[in-house]
Amino acid sequence: MLKEGAFRNPSGCAIVGVIDRSGRKMTGEGMIEAITVMHDRSNGLGGGFAGYGIYPHYKDFYAFHLFYDGKEARQETEAFLNRYFETVYSSQIQTRKVAGVVDEPLIFRYFLAPLPQKLSRSHLDEREYVARCVNRINAQINGAYVFSSGKDMGIFKGVGYPEDVGRFYRLEEYEGYAWTCHGRYPTNTPGWWGGSHPFGLLDFSVVHNGEISSYDANRRYIEMFGYKCTLHTDTEVITYIIDYLVRRQGLTLTEAAHVIAASFWSTIEGKDADAREQEMLLRRMFPSLLITGPFSVILGYTGGLMALGDRLKLRSTVCAEKGDLAFISSEESAIRRVQPDLDRVYSPAGGEPVIYELYQKGGNA
Amino acid sequence: MMDRMYISPAYEVVRDAARCTTCRLCEQQCANGVHAFDVRTGRMTADNGRCVNCHRCVCMCPTHALKIVRSDDVYPENANWDAQTVNEVYRQADSGGVLLSSMGNPKPQPIFWDRLLINASQVTNPSIDPLREPMETRLFLGKRTAKIERDKNGKLKNTLAPGLTLEVPILFSAMSYGSISYNAHACLARAAEELGTYYNTGEGGLHRDFYRYSRNTIVQVASGRFGVFKDYLGKAAAIEIKMGQGAKPGIGGHLPGMKLTADVSETRMIPQGTDAISPAPHHDIYSIEDLRQLVCSLKEATEYRKPVIVKVAAVHNAAAIASGIARSGADIIAIDGYRGGTGAAPTRIRDNVGIPIELALAQVDQRLRDEGIRDEVSLIAGGSIRSSADVVKAIALGADACYIGTAALLALGCHLCRSCHTGLCNWGIATQRPELVARLDPDVGSRRLVNLVTAWKREIQEMMGGMGINSIEALRGNRLMLRGVGLTDRELDILGVRYAGENM
Numbered sequence: 001m002l003k004e005g006a007f008r009n010p011s012g013c014a015i016v017g018v019i020d021r022s023g024r025k026m027t028g029e030g031m032i033e034a035i036t037v038m039h040d041r042s043n044g045l046g047g048g049f050a051g052y053g054i055y056p057h058y059k060d061f062y063a064f065h066l067f068y069d070g071k072e073a074r075q076e077t078e079a080f081l082n083r084y085f086e087t088v089y090s091s092q093i094q095t096r097k098v099a100g101v102v103d104e105p106l107i108f109r110y111f112l113a114p115l116p117q118k119l120s121r122s123h124l125d126e127r128e129y130v131a132r133c134v135n136r137i138n139a140q141i142n143g144a145y146v147f148s149s150g151k152d153m154g155i156f157k158g159v160g161y162p163e164d165v166g167r168f169y170r171l172e173e174y175e176g177y178a179w180t181c182h183g184r185y186p187t188n189t190p191g192w193w194g195g196s197h198p199f200g201l202l203d204f205s206v207v208h209n210g211e212i213s214s215y216d217a218n219r220r221y222i223e224m225f226g227y228k229c230t231l232h233t234d235t236e237v238i239t240y241i242i243d244y245l246v247r248r249q250g251l252t253l254t255e256a257a258h259v260i261a262a263s264f265w266s267t268i269e270g271k272d273a274d275a276r277e278q279e280m281l282l283r284r285m286f287p288s289l290l291i292t293g294p295f296s297v298i299l300g301y302t303g304g305l306m307a308l309g310d311r312l313k314l315r316s317t318v319c320a321e322k323g324d325l326a327f328i329s330s331e332e333s334a335i336r337r338v339q340p341d342l343d344r345v346y347s348p349a350g351g352e353p354v355i356y357e358l359y360q361k362g363g364n365a
Numbered sequence: 366m367m368d369r370m371y372i373s374p375a376y377e378v379v380r381d382a383a384r385c386t387t388c389r390l391c392e393q394q395c396a397n398g399v400h401a402f403d404v405r406t407g408r409m410t411a412d413n414g415r416c417v418n419c420h421r422c423v424c425m426c427p428t429h430a431l432k433i434v435r436s437d438d439v440y441p442e443n444a445n446w447d448a449q450t451v452n453e454v455y456r457q458a459d460s461g462g463v464l465l466s467s468m469g470n471p472k473p474q475p476i477f478w479d480r481l482l483i484n485a486s487q488v489t490n491p492s493i494d495p496l497r498e499p500m501e502t503r504l505f506l507g508k509r510t511a512k513i514e515r516d517k518n519g520k521l522k523n524t525l526a527p528g529l530t531l532e533v534p535i536l537f538s539a540m541s542y543g544s545i546s547y548n549a550h551a552c553l554a555r556a557a558e559e560l561g562t563y564y565n566t567g568e569g570g571l572h573r574d575f576y577r578y579s580r581n582t583i584v585q586v587a588s589g590r591f592g593v594f595k596d597y598l599g600k601a602a603a604i605e606i607k608m609g610q611g612a613k614p615g616i617g618g619h620l621p622g623m624k625l626t627a628d629v630s631e632t633r634m635i636p637q638g639t640d641a642i643s644p645a646p647h648h649d650i651y652s653i654e655d656l657r658q659l660v661c662s663l664k665e666a667t668e669y670r671k672p673v674i675v676k677v678a679a680v681h682n683a684a685a686i687a688s689g690i691a692r693s694g695a696d697i698i699a700i701d702g703y704r705g706g707t708g709a710a711p712t713r714i715r716d717n718v719g720i721p722i723e724l725a726l727a728q729v730d731q732r733l734r735d736e737g738i739r740d741e742v743s744l745i746a747g748g749s750i751r752s753s754a755d756v757v758k759a760i761a762l763g764a765d766a767c768y769i770g771t772a773a774l775l776a777l778g779c780h781l782c783r784s785c786h787t788g789l790c791n792w793g794i795a796t797q798r799p800e801l802v803a804r805l806d807p808d809v810g811s812r813r814l815v816n817l818v819t820a821w822k823r824e825i826q827e828m829m830g831g832m833g834i835n836s837i838e839a840l841r842g843n844r845l846m847l848r849g850v851g852l853t854d855r856e857l858d859i860l861g862v863r864y865a866g867e868n869m
Binding site: 264278282 | 834
């Protein structure tokens with residue numbers, strides 16, 4: 001069977017996320033607990049987590065998480081990394097044997113700083129430099145796959161039910177101010193670890209539930225700007241779109257949401273003059289980045305989470321708040337499992353972005 | 366040996382004597398003079414040799430007494446030398462002339478549209494019901510290379526170049542006043558306005574009566590520059606530079622002098638009764654850098670307020686040509702396939718020069734993406750788009766919108782007799798004879814065009830909904846929504862499409 005990425009792989013899913021807006025840290029245990037409730041939304045063929053604020057001692061360095069098929073891929077990758085980065089610390093990621101998680105690849109972690117000379121000679125912005133290196137490893141080194149590459153954050157994923165994958169990675173030992181989690185129900189997969197979610201690029205991580213109908217229009221457009229959609233999954237292309245709009249074009253998250261899940265023309269026409277003009281402009285500037293078909297995503301980034309659903313609301317999303325905590329989930333039950341007593345529970349409208357950020361970053365209480 | 370070889374007519378007029386009331390309507394309707402009343406016998410006669418099979422008499426006959434059938438007169442059977450080929454040799458031996466034809470190439474080369482199939486949602490994602498949910502067919506044509514700039518309040522500035530807004534991804538393609546009638550233009554202009562789209566003047570100038578449709582008018586600047594002056598450019602929503610046409614790549618236009626009436630002459634700004642022959646190339650464009658100068662001159666003349674379209678025929682290196690145009694300052698490229706129609710073209714060129722739009726479009730779109738310049742231009746595909754399914758397939762291959770010409774004329778009554786160059790169109794479309802033009806009622810004609818495009822729009826929405834796509838913009842270039850049947854690996858490769866049954 002072909003390795004994942006050689007074909008397009010749509011899937012159904014469960015997603016959940018939490019952030020403590022005061023910056024207080026929590027272990028990954030809560031997410032494992034929450035996703036367990038949505039067990040039936042996954043089928044054991046993929047699960048994963050993203051944690052933010054988990055590497056306080058190395059927060060100034062890019063944390064690369066890699067899967068290797070074998071020693072040769074590792075040697076080749078490390079030689080590549082040594083050409084472009086200074087490695088501050090590296091080790092195998094600590095895991096424990098769990099019954100439902102098998103056939104794990106070699107899993108390594110590196111804390112990296114771009115070599116200053118190489119960086120300045122590249123004439124690239126530092127983040128672009130790092131993103132291109134990630135792309136090169138994933139596209140060119142056979143058997144190596146970078147699945148996490150941000151600062152002070154990390155993605156942990158694999159094949160299995162998400163709760164098993166969480167225990168496999170010993171997530172109870174990590175503490176972060178925000179977590180997202182994904183349980184996967186792919187409709188066909190050979191069970192490759194790299195194909196699981198969250199999908200990440202730099203500090204962006206995306207968990208997604210849905211099957212977008214605009215996929216190839218989005219993919220063929222975004223690939224014009226140097227992205228290579230090697231996994232052929234919705235999540236990958238959504239991540240690249242957000243990266244392109246926010247990091248490279250400089251749009252705000254809300255503006256990016258108006259591109260990705262744009263309001264219908266008929267809705268826009270009913271808005272006040274300012275909003276109408278801005279939203280029409282965004283649709284006209286980036287029409288090929290409109291995403292249609294069912295999706296609900298949680299975007300994780302440094303200091304915040306954003307929930308966004310398709311404009312017809314073909315996938316469920318529930319948001320909830322309790323004190324400093326804010327939750328986003330496919331189902332309310334997952335939130336109630338970890339926090340039965342909530343201040344507020346609501347369903348955002350289709351296409352309406354919900355943004356929860358740390359207070360220190362300007363987030364609302 | 367005879368001087369002129371007799372060629373037996375291809376069609377025969379069959380009249381049911383029991384039904385014919387000798388009302389002589391057929392005689393009055395036929396500008397070709399097929400029907401006549403025989404005073405001696407008191408019956409109608411028909412000269413089959415004059416019949417072009419336009420079906421006007423058949424449609425008008427009040428008692429349905431008429432039909433046209435293929436003649437069963439045969440030459441000795443020969444798979445290599447079919448009757449038409451033989452007749453064309455006779456005709457050229459008679460006349461010493463280039464064979465002329467009209468409308469699109471009728472030869473049985475493969476039609477790739479018919480070998481492409483469209484996807485639909487099942488289980489893993491829902492289809493969308495256009496009767497119950499919004500289904501957007503609005504789109505914009507023009508450059509999308511906007512820079513993100515903000516004003517002092519942080520609001521995004523509109524840095525987009527001027528473009529066109531369409532409520533449906535279909536425009537009426539270029540057909541000149543002269544090649545078609547005043548009333549045909551009136552139909553197109555009125556329908557474009559009602560539909561929220563555009564019609565195109567072709568190379569024959571713009572009649573002053575139609576200045577009021579300027580917001581829905583694309584004016585053409587062709588190699589003959591007929592009718593081009595300041596007001597003409599001013600009365601347009603966009604300007605199209607015609608470099609080539611799918612029906613006759615590599616050659617200019619030819620409007621026979623008999624179609625150059627006083628009104629046409631005034632609009633074209635050339636003497637009445639002369640043949641209007643536009644040169645094969647633009648004599649100020651011998652290369653891509655010259656095109657850039659014309660694009661810029663036209664923009665300068667219209668104060669950079671209007672998008673410029675460059676129309677080219679689909680030829681072998683269409684992708685490289687399009688890449689050059691995309692860097693010329695043009696806003697939109699119109700690609701015209703070899704099956705596109707025309708009011709007059711040399712038969713050999715119409716039937717043998719150029720390539721199918723499906724292949725050209727697929728290659729152009731991919732090339733522009735490979736070079737990262739797809740946002741520099743929008744793409745309009747034409748020649749020939751026959752149905753809403755063709756439109757959906759064209760957009761999924763990479764077009765922004767489609768030009769329709771032949772389909773629009775069919776809506777007005779055209780029966781594809783391919784005799785436009787004779788100027789005797791019985792349907793009042795491709796003629797300048799006042800009594801024939803009067804047959805095409807602009808009220809009726811524009812309503813039929815609106816009906817046609819509205820019907821197509823509904824069908825496009827149904828197909829989009831089936832795919833789970835609720836904006837036409839999410840269909841553009843979405844090639845995974847297509848699969849091929851009956852195509853070779855090479856053809857699939859050129860189209861950028863997988864074979865039916867292949868996984869996503």
